[in-house]
Amino acid sequence: MSIQIIGAGLAGLAAACALTERGEHVVLHEAAKAAGGRARSYFDPQLNCRIDNGNHLLLSGNRATMAFLSRIGMRDSLAGPATPVFPFVDLESGAHWKLRMNAGRLPWWIFSASMRVPGTRLRDYFSLLKLRSAGADDLVENLVGNIGPLYRNLLEPLAVSALNTPPEIASALPLAAVLAETIERGGAATIPRFPKIGLSESFVDPALAWLTARGADIRLGSRVAEIDPAQKTILAAPPWIAAELVPGLIAPDEFEAICNLHFKCRIDPGGAGFWGFVGGTAEWAFAKGDILSVTVSAANRYNDVENAVLAAKVWADLAAAFALPPEIPEHRVVREKRATFAATPAQLARRPKTRTAHKNLMLAGDWTDTGLPATIEGAIRSGNAAALAFLADK
Ligand SMILES: Cc1cc2nc3c(=O)[nH]c(=O)nc-3n(C[C@H](O)[C@H](O)[C@H](O)COP(=O)(O)OP(=O)(O)OC[C@H]3O[C@@H](n4cnc5c(N)ncnc54)[C@H](O)[C@@H]3O)c2cc1C
Incomplete structure (x- = not known):
């Protein structure tokens, strides 16, 4: 009998790969036309290039993520410095410095x-x-x-x-x-890692190809509206969808936004390809070819700030940090309103375990009780855990 997986974000993809590798047949439903969920790449017509919905920074110690990439043959698709080095810019003092750890x-x-x-x-x-x-x-x-x-x-x-x-x-x-x-x-x-090309190119498209080659049934544009209790299911949708599909489920219900601002601007990527900021609006900037891409985390505080105002604020910081012209270049602001659940003690207490009261239903997603914050590593581990739970029950 097939195992149904709801959601082809990284949790669902990890679960699908883990089960497929162990010889199980999976049917992977994804409501959107493309897989990847909150970690995906797409063509942006305004910038005339592909971008990620948001910059994603990983660390070499993200062992489940690295194992997932190895499984789908994409371990070499990440870029970043060869050593544990984090260049920082202090936007208040103007100082540039590097945190350099020994191996x-x-x-x-x-x-x-x-x-x-x-x-x-x-x-x-x-x-x-x-x-x-x-x-x-x-x-x-x-x-x-x-x-x-x-x-x-x-x-x-x-x-x-x-x-x-x-x-x-x-x-x-x-x-x-x-x-x-x-x-x-x-x-x-602690070596910083990020996709050489994009999230979909590293994580999503190769996982779909790997699964298809091994007989998995992948259904994009397939929104599951009801869970069949007779069918083994891994629910790997975001928490607000999971709470609708499973009556009575307690799941995180407060969220924080992340804003990514992609500026058409080529700068020297330096040795690392990214910078951390202190004392400014954004936390990180990534130099990716013609795009300088900036992340503003914990961004609910900017929910009421217009894109143009936010872009001007962030660009002023970039211009000061890298001696760039004051005119804002062509740019795109991408706001993920529910990027992650808010990691407050009250919300952490709402994270459910993998197993539910129903033996045919397992939960996966960065919002389940992984012990980690809502990250790629947490999402992949949650998918692996749900797959293992079904395998253990056989
Ligand atoms: C802008 C941004 C920046 C981030 N930065 C980082 C970072 O630097 N490092 C890091 O590790 N993590 C980062 N994260 C977090 C990381 O992206 C998430 O933790 C991870 O992608 C979550 O994966 P998931 O599979 O749990 O959920 P999702 O990606 O949300 O996947 C759930 C999937 O379920 C689908 N779905 C929903 N309803 C249904 C339905 N009824 N039927 C079928 N399918 C359905 C959705 O369309 C979606 O594809 C960031 C997130 C964002 C948004």
Whole structure:
């Protein structure tokens, strides 16, 4: 009997690949005309090129993501620096600096003033250990907000982008989980990675081709309106859809936006191809050929700000950071209103487990209880977990 998967985002695709590899037949339903969900690429007629709906930054320590890419033969499709280096621009002071970690597990980089975050002292880094004992109600800012420049220059931008939630309301637990799997495992697990071409080219199209070649039944433009209890199903749709399809399901119901601003502008990508920002509106910029692409996370605060106003604000920061002309080039603002659930303690408590009360229904998606924030890594792990749950029940 086939296993039905609802949603061809990365959770659904990961579940489909894991099951197909183990010889199961899957029918993958995707409501949209294209797969990929919140991580997809498309042709933008205004910019006359393909863009991603949003920049996605991964780290080499995202083990499920790397295994997924290896499975579909796309491990080499990611770009980024060869070493764990993060170039930053401080938009208030104008300073450019780099965080450079050593590869090994022992973090000797924190002993070197030239490698660590500017303005930080060795002892500041020991304050990060507080995150290890974070409890369910601890908020990022309350727990580590008082550690000076290490917070402002590293932890705050990291928390905003990893959790997509303002640090004054964000839970410290998922941030601790990210750090435990990356920075705490050493530089080799913290090398920045992003698609060389695009999200669909790395993750989505090759996964669909891999599945098709192995007999999976992929149905794009197929919106599932009802779940058949007699049919084994993995529900990998976003939480607001899952809550409609499964009466009584408790799932996250508060969300944070992410805005991506894609400017037609070619700049020297430097050694890394991206920059982190502190003291400005955006968190990251990526130089991708003719496009300079900028991410503004935890962006509910800009929901009422017009695109033109936001673009002017962000461009002013870019112009200052990279000595660019003040005139805003051709650009596109992409707002994902429900980019991720808000990673507050109350919302984390609403994340359901993979298994449901119905033996034929498993849940997957970045919003399920993965322990990680809503990320590609969390989505892929959730898909793997749902597949494994069915395989274990056989
Ligand atoms: C702008 C932006 C930037 C991001 N940046 C990062 C980043 O830097 N790093 C990172 O790791 N993560 C990032 N993320 C998060 C990451 O994209 C998500 O965690 C991940 O893509 C979620 O995958 P998913 O499969 O759980 O859900 P989704 O991608 O939402 O997939 C669910 C799928 O279900 C489909 N669907 C819905 N209803 C139905 C139905 N009734 N029948 C059939 N199909 C249905 C949808 O169309 C969708 O394709 C970002 C997200 C956004 C939006």
